[in-house]
Amino acid sequence: MAAPDALAQRLADSGLRSTPQREVIYDVILRKRDHPTADEVYARVRADMPSISLATVYNCLETLVQCDLVRAVNFERAPTRYCPNLHPHAHFHDEQSGSIHDIQLPAELLEKISSVLPAGYDAKSVQITFRGSASSPRLESAERRGKAQPAA
């Protein structure tokens, strides 16, 4: 047996199998880091695997989230989007274009944020979302190529 890749390893850790569907979905999310919805993932995956079902896309995305390989992010009640960036970061939602941008957060700031919680409050996670308009073509094109982003 060859050394399993990160996906197979993580799945195995949870007693799950690496399937062609899970692999191609994970690959799609890593390849274009534009926070696609389940429908968008479905459309992209069908290019490689036309027989896949939408239910499977939802199932696999849920599995990847469970295994901490992908993060689900929500904006208001819009369709859930998926993000392979596992570092703590905020999201910027550009209302004009609808695009999502990762925003890096200094560790020092994360500590300060957590410290506002009164005694008795134990937070497992924090979610920070900006809404507004972004106008930085340089950064956007870098993201489209899958390169380093303003926040990783």
Added chain:
Amino acid sequence: MAAPDALAQRLADSGLRSTPQREVIYDVILRKRDHPTADEVYARVRADMPSISLATVYNCLETLVQCDLVRAVNFERAPTRYCPNLHPHAHFHDEQSGSIHDIQLPAELLEKISSVLPAGYDAKSVQITFRGSASSPRLESAERRGKAQPAA
């Protein structure tokens, strides 16, 4: 014409009328500040106004949000909740009980958070949500009585 209350004034500012439905819905949200869903508001309002329709509850809540009298908050894809606290604040979502708590944010921290945005990003709003477990009966009972909260 008597001096209009805050609700009537705000509605008038937007060219809207103060209706019995809008008044009772606003009152329900002010009275028990536990971030009710539209369905919960519907249930509470029907005690006073049995003939109101769910569509009207949704319409009125939307109107109150438009007039900046109430804020809509979302947690994952759960039903939208409504909050009369208009000061900048974060939310703590207690996963055990499902309850929502307002968390006050120092102005200094809000500035720091906004300053993490790279050039070209112009944020109109920030939303900060904690998830975890809270265990502070003193604070919870204070909230239930509609008194000062850990964050106002």
Added chain:
DNA sequence: GCAACAAATTGGAATGGTTCTAAGTAGCAA
């Protein structure tokens, strides 16, 4: 007061992202 107009409410149908269900398929273990 009364017509005429605009705003608001209503019940029910429609929408749409997501989840459920039951049946089929595939891989692993004795």
Added chain:
DNA sequence: TTGCTACTTAGAACCATTCCAATTTGTTGC
């Protein structure tokens, strides 16, 4: 091979929310 379990699949179901068309209500000018 047989059995077992995990996984995938199509389609139905779910449910918060929005839409629609028909009233009802309120307001304004006469």
